[in-house]
């Protein structure tokens with residue numbers, strides 16, 4: 001063991017044995033926005049053996065206030081977040097086996113992308129994906145660490161199958177779109193991201209070294225200085241469709257959403273009906289008369305009317321300039337196909 005991790009090893013709850021366990025572990029971070037980048041950086045510096053970073057989006061200037069692994073250069077190039085995060089972490093710790101994956105996690109790919117992980121750290125920004133992660137983790141008996149922030153407020157909890165309640169024990173359904181505050185409506189303060197991510201990673205590391213994580217929900221408002229923990233062990237329900245009855249309706253695609261509003265932006269993500277592989281050269285020929293088109297190996301940018309379409313090779317697109325589902329679906333159909 002080099003002395004790279006000496007201060008962490010000196011911490012007696014980790015020690016040499018714990019460090020070896022951290023090194024042998026595989027962590028999947030889903031979502032490389034604010035929480036995901038901060039968590040990934042701490043995990044990478046801690047010496048996790050394998051770190052998979054999954055994100056569907058690309059870096060923009062307005063991310064830089066809180067998304068800690070990204071630079072102005074990444075925003076200028078519009079790099080996919082998974083690629084930019086992998087690149088930044090590679091420079092920080094070459095010991096870690098890193099894999100950036102440019103994908104939207106769905107019921108169709110979660111198994112393939114996450115099955116080799118020991119633990120999932122939640123860096124997503126929506127409840128649909130969290131319910132999917134919950135189904136997957138309960139089914140496999142894998143722990144996952146929930147985290148969410150908006151404004152100056154944050155929540156975190158370590159879901160441990162059989163030991164704690166699952167997400168569906170706590171909330172039966174994802175909240176209706178438009179009913180919860182988002183970064184769009186309430187903004188976000190960077191320090192709360194660091195508090196929530198720090199708590200998430202602490203719980204992840206405890207589990208990785210073989211200790212039980214806290215079975216309490218943490219709620220913090222960093223602006224007012226309010227900290228609260230709520231016991232969640234007793235919230236476990238035998239009636240829960242997910243962990244009690246083993247009905248995994250998010251994992252089985254019954255709840256799939258083809259359209260998603262993106263938090264913090266006037267944008268909608270549209271996913272293709274069927275998985276596909278786009279030929280950007282050909283598509284450019286088709287579009288260049290009516291639109292301004294630019295592409296690299298990862299994505300194509302199409303400027304047309306008042307919309308900017310970021311299109312990925314798997315057919316998924318992020319349409320900026322609207323938050324209306326039918327308008328986004330129409331733009332997608334018009335320029336890319338249905």
Ligand SMILES: [Zn+2]
Nearest residue numbers: 166169240243
């Ligand atoms: Zn449950």
